[in-house]
Amino acid sequence: xxxxxxxxxxxxxALARFLDRERDDVRARAPALVERDVRYxxxxxxxxxxxxxxxxxxxFGAFNQLPVAFSTPSLYTLxxxxxxxxxxxxxxxxxxxxxxxxxxxxxxATRQGRPTVAITNECESPLTRHADWVLPxxxxxxxxxxxxxxxxxxxxxxxxxxxxxxxxxxxxxxxDAMPDAVEAQVERSLAASPTLDRYAGADGGVVVARGLNLAxxxxxxxxxxxxxxxxxxxxxxxxxxxxxxxxLLPGRPVLVVAPSGPTV
Amino acid sequence: xxxxxxxxxxxxxALARFLDRERDDVRARAPALVERDVRYxxxxxxxxxxxxxxxxxxxFGAFNQLPVAFSTPSLYTLxxxxxxxxxxxxxxxxxxxxxxxxxxxxxxATRQGRPTVAITNECESPLTRHADWVLPxxxxxxxxxxxxxxxxxxxxxxxxxxxxxxxxxxxxxxxDAMPDAVEAQVERSLAASPTLDRYAGADGGVVVARGLNLAxxxxxxxxxxxxxxxxxxxxxxxxxxxxxxxxLLPGRPVLVVAPSGPTV
Numbered sequence: 333x334x335x336x337x338x339x340x341x342x343x344x345x346a347l348a349r350f351l352d353r354e355r356d357d358v359r360a361r362a363p364a365l366v367e368r369d370v371r372y373x374x375x376x377x378x379x380x381x382x383x384x385x386x387x388x389x390x391x392f393g394a395f396n397q398l399p400v401a402f403s404t405p406s407l408y409t410l411x412x413x414x415x416x417x418x419x420x421x422x423x424x425x426x427x428x429x430x431x432x433x434x435x436x437x438x439x440x441a442t443r444q445g446r447p448t449v450a451i452t453n454e455c456e457s458p459l460t461r462h463a464d465w466v467l468p469x470x471x472x473x474x475x476x477x478x479x480x481x482x483x484x485x486x487x488x489x490x491x492x493x494x495x496x497x498x499x500x501x502x503x504x505x506x507x508d509a510m511p512d513a514v515e516a517q518v519e520r521s522l523a524a525s526p527t528l529d530r531y532a533g534a535d536g537g538v539v540v541a542r543g544l545n546l547a548x549x550x551x552x553x554x555x556x557x558x559x560x561x562x563x564x565x566x567x568x569x570x571x572x573x574x575x576x577x578x579x580l581l582p583g584r585p586v587l588v589v590a591p592s593g594p595t596v
Numbered sequence: 597x598x599x600x601x602x603x604x605x606x607x608x609x610a611l612a613r614f615l616d617r618e619r620d621d622v623r624a625r626a627p628a629l630v631e632r633d634v635r636y637x638x639x640x641x642x643x644x645x646x647x648x649x650x651x652x653x654x655x656f657g658a659f660n661q662l663p664v665a666f667s668t669p670s671l672y673t674l675x676x677x678x679x680x681x682x683x684x685x686x687x688x689x690x691x692x693x694x695x696x697x698x699x700x701x702x703x704x705a706t707r708q709g710r711p712t713v714a715i716t717n718e719c720e721s722p723l724t725r726h727a728d729w730v731l732p733x734x735x736x737x738x739x740x741x742x743x744x745x746x747x748x749x750x751x752x753x754x755x756x757x758x759x760x761x762x763x764x765x766x767x768x769x770x771x772d773a774m775p776d777a778v779e780a781q782v783e784r785s786l787a788a789s790p791t792l793d794r795y796a797g798a799d800g801g802v803v804v805a806r807g808l809n810l811a812x813x814x815x816x817x818x819x820x821x822x823x824x825x826x827x828x829x830x831x832x833x834x835x836x837x838x839x840x841x842x843x844l845l846p847g848r849p850v851l852v853v854a855p856s857g858p859t860v
Binding site for chain 1: 635636638642643646653654656657658659661662663664665666668669670671674675677678679680681682683684697799800806807825827829832834835845
């Protein structure tokens, strides 16, 4: 069994651990986060954590009426010209807590007196020195290059924060049901994987989604790349029509993330 | 001569026309834009206009200390759950002024009493009905699918707004010198284009940049796609290391946008 498959199978346990240890604390502390004149969230992240941020952008927008801006770390590091963060709640998402770019955004937010949250799997990392609140992912050690448990727990952290901020116990109960749901889905997905063998020769492809699942499209594309080296690309179905649709080519698979509800 | 080449050659004239007609008005009106408790900019856009927005994100951040958030149109249209826009100055960039997504963001900002600007090439478009201020691009008619004059004038509009907001006459003078600089560059680029013939058989590639020129990397990749159908992808040099570097393959060209100054 590969490390990726092993860690995929560890996801339900890792998710349950995160929820057991953090649910009550998040529920108690989240409402105070937006007390300090918060108008929007500023999220710093990279890679898979950046996709968790993309999920946050739609989730906090739709369920908390909070706009989300992604930070531009080079303004903090390369240009040494950070923006004024009045009105921002700064959130960093970083599995390792070590990316200097992500750390620099949280450090600047602290310097400007803004509230800060660090969502990370490493509680002793440089990132946590600049956070009012460290929200640990409890995903355990991850050996595979492709993030599995940390990605799942990151989006769970985002979902939990959003629900707690809204005081929405129905959503928190739905999140609590997720470890069992994930376990069943991992089994279904692994059982169905042989049907994908016919795409083994593809030299590229596209993943399409919209809104809350745009993050899923980005993460699927990143995972395929990391594990196969084949350039898959994520697109919003709306953006695809503005130019990049020219890149859809015969023989290249198109994955569509199409859950029920208003999506694609 | 193709439409694209013809319109590339029309860029200096179109840019000079925009600056002549709008410079003084922008200089006079821009400072009032941020008077209404503006903490950040919210930009709605798609396609090439989205790349102008990406340029704005770094420019307003570095030179006006204003964070920039990109709107998530599906929250306004698909989910009917728009965020609260307290603290936002809403800017739409749309060549045609017709994208319902982009229009919906500006309409909601107006509904919430926030200041709004429409940057567009079509002054009679649906977008302009929801803008306190319409900033026309004066790019003239564009026939080619690939935006040339409208993209250049959009980034000029962004640069002019940023400089006027900062009251920076040195930068405005530098912008005024751009039509001549663009004319010289178009000649140099067209003269050098035969050296690119050896890449004609490429089946994909990557464009890398960072910070203020990240927009340039995105626009180059989009242009190559639109004109050739070949999937070129843009990356921030920082993001590239977090996973997608696995997609760099032998035989695929990598373009690096590397001006002087702190960039890559």
